[in-house]
Amino acid sequence: MVRVSVSARGELSAAAAGLNLLGSLAAGMAAISLVFVFYGVDPLEAFGSIFAGSFGSLYGIKETVTKAIPLVLIAAGLALAFRAKFWNIGAESQLLMGAIFSTWVGLNWGPHLPSYVIIPLMFAAAMLGGALWGIIPAVLKYKFAINEVISTLMLNYICAELTTLLVVGPWKGKTKFGFPYTDDLPPQAVLGLLPGSSIHYVTLAVAVTLAVVLGLLVFKTRFGYELRVIGENPNAARYAGIDFLRTTMVVMAISGAAAGLAGAGEIAGVHHHLSYPDAISSGYGYTAIIVAWLAKLNPFYVVVAGFFFAGILVGGDAIQISLGLPAATVNVFNGILLLFLIMGDYFARNRVRLTWIASDKG
Amino acid sequence: MEEIITSIAQRTLVAGTPLLLGTIGEVICERSGILNLGVEGAMSVGAVTAFIVTFNTQSIWLGVAAALAAGMLFCLLHAAASISFQANQVVSGLALTMLGLGLSGLAGKPYVGRPLAEKMSPLAVPGLSKIPVLGPVFFNQSPFFYLGIGSALAAWFVLRHTSLGIKIRSAGENPTATEAQGVNVNKVRYWCVVAGGAFYGLAGANLSISYSKSWIEGMTAGRGWIVIALTIFALWNPLRAILGAFLFGGIFVLQYLLQPLGISPNFLAMLPYLATLLVLLAGGLRDKRKLNAPAMLAEPYVRGQR
Incomplete structure (x- = not known):
C-alpha cells in the first residue's frame, strides 16, 4: 500500500516554484x-487550435496583445488588493465605470479639444x-463589516444594469438607428492603432508602465509594506497602528482606477462607443483574478501572466468558431486552471512523500 | 383586491424558495467552518442537470435526484481543495463558480430554447389548500416549497439540538478542541460541504424545472451570491433563513409589480442587489459581537497545529 507523509517546508527556490x-x-x-x-x-x-489561434500566427499574436491590455491593467491592481487580503471581485464593474466616465468625457468634451488633451x-x-x-x-467593509466579496459582486450586477439603462435610455445615440449604443466618439477621442493590428498602443504602454509602478509600490515603499502586513499578519498590523480603513481605501482606489483605465482603453481603443456591458468587457474583471493569481500577486509577473491568459481568451474564441463550442468554454478553462493553481500551492508549502510499503495486514 | 394580495403572496413564496434552499445549504457548510463561494456555480450545475435529466427521461423526480447528486459531487471539489489541500477558500469558491457556470453552459447548449413539455405542478395539501387566502398561498405550492420549509426546520433542529449539530458547530468554532474530543474535524467539514452541495443542487433544480421550465445560460442570475448574503443576514440560523429568503422573494416580485408604473426595467433589475447591500448594511450597524459568525470560518484546520 502507499503511505503519504506530509511535512511543511520553507521557501521554494525560483526553479522549484516555476516547476x-x-x-x-x-x-x-x-x-x-x-x-473535451x-x-x-x-x-x-x-x-x-487554441495555440494556433492565439500564438501561432502574427494575426493571433496581435489579437492576444490587444486582449492582454485590459487583463494586465486589471490584474496589476488586483495583485495589490489581494495582497492586502481585500477580495476585490468587482473589477468587472470598475472597468465599466471607467468606460462610462470616459465615454461621457469623450462625447461631451471631445469635439472641442485636441487629441493630446482629450485622451x-x-x-x-x-x-x-x-x-x-x-x-x-x-468603506463598507471597514465601517459596516460588510464582506467585500458580496459587496463587490452586487456592485457588478448594479453597474451592469446601470450601463444597459444608459445605452438603451438617455445615452442612446441619435445616429444609431435604435441600436443600444451611444454615438461614436469624435475622431480626436479615438486611440491610434499599431498599423495592421487592433493594438491601441497608448493603453498598452500605460498598462506595462502601471504594472512596473505598482510592482515598485508593493515591494519598495512603506505603503506597499503596510498593505502586505495587513494581508499577511493583520494582528501585527493592528499593533503597529496601521490604519486598515485608510490603507484599504487607497489600495482600492488604485485597484479601481487600474480597472477604470482598462475601461477607457476598451472604449477609446476598441469600441469607440458605450454599449451593452457584455460587449464592452466579456469578463475581463473575472479572468484577471486568475491572471493575478498565476502571477503570484506580483505586479511585475502580471505582464507575462496577462499575455498568457489573453492567449487563452483568443484561442477560446478561435475554437468556438472552429469546433462549435459555446462561449462558456472559457469559463471552464478559467475555473479549472484556477482550481489547480491553488491546489498546486499546497505542494509548494508542503513536502509530500509517497512511500510504498509491503502490505501485511493482520 | 383579495385576489391580487393572494397572488403577490403566492409569487413571493415561489421566488423565495430557491433562495431558501440555497441558504440552508450555506448555513450548514459555514457552521462547520468552511466558506463556500461556489454556490452560484453549484446552483447552475444543479439547474442544468435537473433540466437535462427531466428532458430526456420525462421524469421530474429523477431530474431532482440527479441535481442533488450533481450538487454534492460538484462541491466535493471545493471540499478537496479547501480541506485536503488547505487552499484559500475565497479563491477556491470563485474557481468553483467559474467552473460551474462554464460546465453548465457547455452541457446545456443543445437544450437552449427547448422547453420541457410541462414543469413541476404545484402540490395541493388535501384539506388545507381549501382554506380561503391562506390555502392557495401556503398549501398549493411547488413541492420544493414544502421541502425548503421542512429542511429549514430539520436543519435548525439538528444544528441546535443534536450531538451531530454540536460536532458541526464546534468544528467551526474551535476545531482544535473538537479534535481533542475525538471528532474528526475534516471529516465533519467534508460532509457539511457536500450536504451544502445537495441543497444548491436542489435550488438549481427548483429554478429550471419548477420556477421555469427551460434552461438558459446564466439563469441563476446572481441568486447564489444573494444566498451567501442571506446566510449572514440569517445569522447562520436556518429559521431566520426562512424570513430572509421570502423577504428577497418579495423583492423579486416587486420588480414585476412596479414595471407597469413606467419605471425603467433596468433600474428595477438592480433592486435585489441593492437590497442585498442594504440588508448587510443594516446588519453591519448592529453590534458586531451579536453577529455570531462561526469563529474559525474560512480558516483551514491543520491537524496537530495550534
Whole structure:
C-alpha cells in the first residue's frame, strides 16, 4: 500500500516554484482534456487550435496583445488588493465605470479639444470612475463589516444594469438607428492603432508602465509594506497602528482606477462607443483574478501572466468558431486552471512523500 | 383586491424558495467552518442537470435526484481543495463558480430554447389548500416549497439540538478542541460541504424545472451570491433563513409589480442587489459581537497545529 507523509517546508527556490507552477498548469490542462473528451472533441485538436489561434500566427499574436491590455491593467491592481487580503471581485464593474466616465468625457468634451488633451482627460475620468466605485466596498467593509466579496459582486450586477439603462435610455445615440449604443466618439477621442493590428498602443504602454509602478509600490515603499502586513499578519498590523480603513481605501482606489483605465482603453481603443456591458468587457474583471493569481500577486509577473491568459481568451474564441463550442468554454478553462493553481500551492508549502510499503495486514 | 394580495403572496413564496434552499445549504457548510463561494456555480450545475435529466427521461423526480447528486459531487471539489489541500477558500469558491457556470453552459447548449413539455405542478395539501387566502398561498405550492420549509426546520433542529449539530458547530468554532474530543474535524467539514452541495443542487433544480421550465445560460442570475448574503443576514440560523429568503422573494416580485408604473426595467433589475447591500448594511450597524459568525470560518484546520 502507499503511505503519504506530509511535512511543511520553507521557501521554494525560483526553479522549484516555476516547476510547481508548470506542474499545476499541466495537471489543469489534463483536466480540461477530460472535459473535451466528454464533449466529444479531440483534446489535442482543441489545444492545437487554441495555440494556433492565439500564438501561432502574427494575426493571433496581435489579437492576444490587444486582449492582454485590459487583463494586465486589471490584474496589476488586483495583485495589490489581494495582497492586502481585500477580495476585490468587482473589477468587472470598475472597468465599466471607467468606460462610462470616459465615454461621457469623450462625447461631451471631445469635439472641442485636441487629441493630446482629450485622451488624457478620458483616462483621468476613467480612473476617477473606477476609483470611486472601488472605494465603496472598502468603506463598507471597514465601517459596516460588510464582506467585500458580496459587496463587490452586487456592485457588478448594479453597474451592469446601470450601463444597459444608459445605452438603451438617455445615452442612446441619435445616429444609431435604435441600436443600444451611444454615438461614436469624435475622431480626436479615438486611440491610434499599431498599423495592421487592433493594438491601441497608448493603453498598452500605460498598462506595462502601471504594472512596473505598482510592482515598485508593493515591494519598495512603506505603503506597499503596510498593505502586505495587513494581508499577511493583520494582528501585527493592528499593533503597529496601521490604519486598515485608510490603507484599504487607497489600495482600492488604485485597484479601481487600474480597472477604470482598462475601461477607457476598451472604449477609446476598441469600441469607440458605450454599449451593452457584455460587449464592452466579456469578463475581463473575472479572468484577471486568475491572471493575478498565476502571477503570484506580483505586479511585475502580471505582464507575462496577462499575455498568457489573453492567449487563452483568443484561442477560446478561435475554437468556438472552429469546433462549435459555446462561449462558456472559457469559463471552464478559467475555473479549472484556477482550481489547480491553488491546489498546486499546497505542494509548494508542503513536502509530500509517497512511500510504498509491503502490505501485511493482520 | 383579495385576489391580487393572494397572488403577490403566492409569487413571493415561489421566488423565495430557491433562495431558501440555497441558504440552508450555506448555513450548514459555514457552521462547520468552511466558506463556500461556489454556490452560484453549484446552483447552475444543479439547474442544468435537473433540466437535462427531466428532458430526456420525462421524469421530474429523477431530474431532482440527479441535481442533488450533481450538487454534492460538484462541491466535493471545493471540499478537496479547501480541506485536503488547505487552499484559500475565497479563491477556491470563485474557481468553483467559474467552473460551474462554464460546465453548465457547455452541457446545456443543445437544450437552449427547448422547453420541457410541462414543469413541476404545484402540490395541493388535501384539506388545507381549501382554506380561503391562506390555502392557495401556503398549501398549493411547488413541492420544493414544502421541502425548503421542512429542511429549514430539520436543519435548525439538528444544528441546535443534536450531538451531530454540536460536532458541526464546534468544528467551526474551535476545531482544535473538537479534535481533542475525538471528532474528526475534516471529516465533519467534508460532509457539511457536500450536504451544502445537495441543497444548491436542489435550488438549481427548483429554478429550471419548477420556477421555469427551460434552461438558459446564466439563469441563476446572481441568486447564489444573494444566498451567501442571506446566510449572514440569517445569522447562520436556518429559521431566520426562512424570513430572509421570502423577504428577497418579495423583492423579486416587486420588480414585476412596479414595471407597469413606467419605471425603467433596468433600474428595477438592480433592486435585489441593492437590497442585498442594504440588508448587510443594516446588519453591519448592529453590534458586531451579536453577529455570531462561526469563529474559525474560512480558516483551514491543520491537524496537530495550534
